[in-house]
Amino acid sequence: MGRHEELRKEIDQIDRELVQLVEKRMKVSTEIAEYKLANNIPVLDAQREKKVINKNISYLTDRTLDSYISEFSKHLMELSRRRQKECLKQHTKTC
Numbered sequence: 001m002g003r004h005e006e007l008r009k010e011i012d013q014i015d016r017e018l019v020q021l022v023e024k025r026m027k028v029s030t031e032i033a034e035y036k037l038a039n040n041i042p043v044l045d046a047q048r049e050k051k052v053i054n055k056n057i058s059y060l061t062d063r064t065l066d067s068y069i070s071e072f073s074k075h076l077m078e079l080s081r082r083r084q085k086e087c088l089k090q091h092t093k094t095c
């Protein structure tokens, strides 16, 4: 196997793990949505999102990746909120 192929295999394995973790995160987010619905709490919590971004950046060892992780976290939470809203709207068993 050439080096390119070898590295792509590595990326594929990382993506598999990432997808599994994103799925897990989305499920927890959905549970939070249920709690919010029951307790009349809005989906967006801007303060919490700032903390999540800073926390995630702090996990990095490579400081040159700060802005990427900041952006990644923002995207992730945007999707998480979208999923929460979708679940609250439909309120089906799929969520």
Ligand SMILES: C=C(O[C@@H]1C=C(C(=O)O)C=C[C@H]1O)C(=O)O
Pocket: 029, 032, 043, 044, 045, 046, 048, 049, 052, 076, 077, 080, 081
């Ligand atoms: C999951 C929550 O809902 C929203 C999504 C967040 C996330 O995906 O981490 C964080 C804050 C909220 O805007 C939460 O309130 O914890």
